Amino acid sequence: MAEPAALIETNSAISGLAVSLRGVTKVYDSGVAALGPLDLDVAKGEFVSLLGPSGCGKSTALRLIAGLSAPTSGTVGVSRRDGAARAGHAVGFVFQEPTLMPWTSVRDNVRLPLKLAHAGSEETHARVDAALTQVGLAEFADAYPRELSGGMKMRVSLARALVTDPDILLMDEPFAALDEITRFRLNNDLLALWRNLRKTVIFVTHSVFESVYLSQRVLVMTSRPGRLAAEIRIDAAEPRGEEFRTSADYAAYCRMVSNALAPSYSGQSGS
Amino acid sequence: MSGLQTPPTSDAQAMPESGGLRLVRILLPVVVLAAGIALWEFVVRVNNIPPYVLPGPGAVFKTLISDWPVLSQSLLTTLLTTLEGFVAAAIGGIALALLFNQSKWLEYSLFPYAVILQVTPVIAIAPLLLIYLPQQTAVIVCAWIVGFFPVLSNTTLGLNSVDRNLAGLFQLYGASRLQTLAYLKLPSALPFILGGLRIAGGLSLIGAVVAEIAAGSAGAGSGLAYRIAESGYRLNIPRMFAALLLLSAAGIVIYGLLALTSHLVLRRWHESALGKEN
Secondary structure (H helix, E strand, O other), X not given: OOOOOOEEOOEOOOOOEEEEEEEEEEEOOOOOEEEEEEEEEEEOOOEEEEEOOOOOOHHHHHHHHHOOOOOOEEEEEEXXXXXXXXXXXXXXXXXXXXXXXXXXXXXXXXXXXXXXXOOOHHHHHHHHHHHHHHOOOHHHOOOOHHHOOHHHHHHHHHHHHHOOOOOEEEEEOOXXXXXXXHHHHHHHHHHHHHHHXXXXXXXXXXXXXXXXXXXXXXXXXXXXXEEEEEEEEOOOOOOOOHHHHOOHHHHHHHHHHHHHHHHHHHOOOOO | OOOOOOOOOOHHHHOOOOHHHHHHHHHHHHHHHHHHHHHHHHHHHHXXXXXXXXXXXXXXXXXXXXXXXXXXXXXXXHHXXXXXXXXXXXXXXXXXXXXXXXXXXXXXXXXXXXXXXHHOOHHHHHHHXXXXXXXXXXHHHHHHHHHHHHHHHHHHHHHOOOOHHHHHHHHHOOOOHHHHHHHHHHHHHHHHHHHHHHHHHHHHHHHHHHHHHHHHHXXXXXXXXXXXXXXHXXXXXXXXXXXXXXXHHHHHHHHHHHHHHHHHHHOOOOHHHOOOOO
C-alpha cells in the first residue's frame, strides 16, 4: 500500500482539531465507491462514534485516518504532537479482532510498537508495564494470547495501542465480537481511560447503544457510498456509569440515534 | 419427533482417550508386528525356503549383528548424505522463498523451474548428475533436489498467510521491510516451514538412496543403498533385508526428530501442537 497521497500534518498548536477530513472519497480498484465525499472534524480530546450499517465505509474512513490506505481524493489532516522526539506514535489503532501475535507473550505483543520504533529497553519495559496496568492485565504479562479470554485479548490490544501514548485512538468495532457483559465492562473501562488520559477517540461501531453510551458526538453514516447522514451530540452528565445506561435520557438518545439511523437501512432489503 | 435428541456419536468421539485406550493403541501395532514376524519365520521354516530366496527374520537379525561393522559404516555414510542434503534443502528452500517473497519478478522468473525440478523424477536425473558431478556431490544434489521443493512451497505459503490486520499494524507503526520479515512474516510462516522440513527430511533420505542406487557399482560409495545393490548382485539376501531394515529405522528416526522439534517449537502457541482438551 502506498503512502496517503494527501496527508496533511497540521501543527497542533494552531488548530484545536485532532483530525480533519475535507472532501475525502475512496473508490476501490474494483470501482466500488466506498466513501464520501466526507467532511469530518474531530476536536482534541473528543470522543466521537461513527455509527452505521455494515459496509457503510466507517472502517474505510478509520483506515484513511490511520494512514493505512490513501484517499482517492480530498485531504486527510491528522495533528502530530510537537515533541516528536518521544518514541511515540500519534495514532493508536484497535482492530475489530484483537490482532495479537500468537507466537509471543502478552508483554512482547504490547512492546511491539516500541520495538518497531527502536525505543530503548529500560524505558520500554516501564511503558509496557504501565500500559498493561492501565488495562488491568499486569499479572498476565507472560501469558500467551491463546491462554486469555476474548475480553482479555481485546484489553491487550488496547494496551498495545496505548503504549506509544498516542494523541488519537482509532477503534474499529473493537468490542463487536464480545458478549454483552464483557462489552459493558470494557465500555466502562474505556470511558475511565478516556477521562484520565484525555485522548481523542474515534470509535467505529454498529451498535446504537454503545455509541450513545460512550461518545460525546455520534455521527450516523449512510452506505454506498458512505456519507454523514446525521450528527447527534450526547450531552450527559460526566462521569457516565451504569446509572446513565439505565436512565431515561439514555433511552431518549438511543431512540433519537435509531431514528437517524433508520433511513440508512431503509434502502437495503433484508440485510 | 419431539424434544432434543443427542446426536449419535461414534465411540471414539464420545469417549475421551482414557489410559486403557491409549495402551491399546500402542499395543495393537506391536502385536501385529510380532504376528507378522512369527508368520514370516513360520512360512520360511515350514516351506524350507533357502536364505538366498527369502531369509527368515532370525537370519536377517543375525546378519544385522554379524555384519554390523560394515552396515553401521554404511548407515553413517547414508545418514551424513541425508543430513547434508536436508540442510541444503532447508537453507535453499527457505532462502529461495524469502527471495521470492521480496521480489515478484524473481518469483515469476524462477518458480516454474523449481516446479520442473520437482516433477522430473529424481531417479531419471541421478545418472546424469553422476556424469557431471563428483559422486559424493551428485548424491547430495539428489537429496537436495527432492527435499527443497516442499520447503520452498510451504515457506512461500506461510509468508503469504500473514494476518492482514497484523500486516496493517506493522504498516501503521512504520515497520521496515526487514522488521516486517523478522517479527511478522517469519514467525507466521514458522508452522508452515516446520511442516515443509518434516516432509523434506524423509525425502532427503529417499534422494540419497536413489542417488546411491544410481551410482551403483560405479562408485566407491558405501552407503546403505549401495550395500543393498551390492548384496543383490552377490545374492546376499539377508544383508539386503538388514540394510533395508536400517533404512526404514533411519527414516522413522528422522521423521520423529523433526516432528519432535516442530512440537517443541510450536507447543506454546500453535493449534497443531496444542493438547486436545483445549
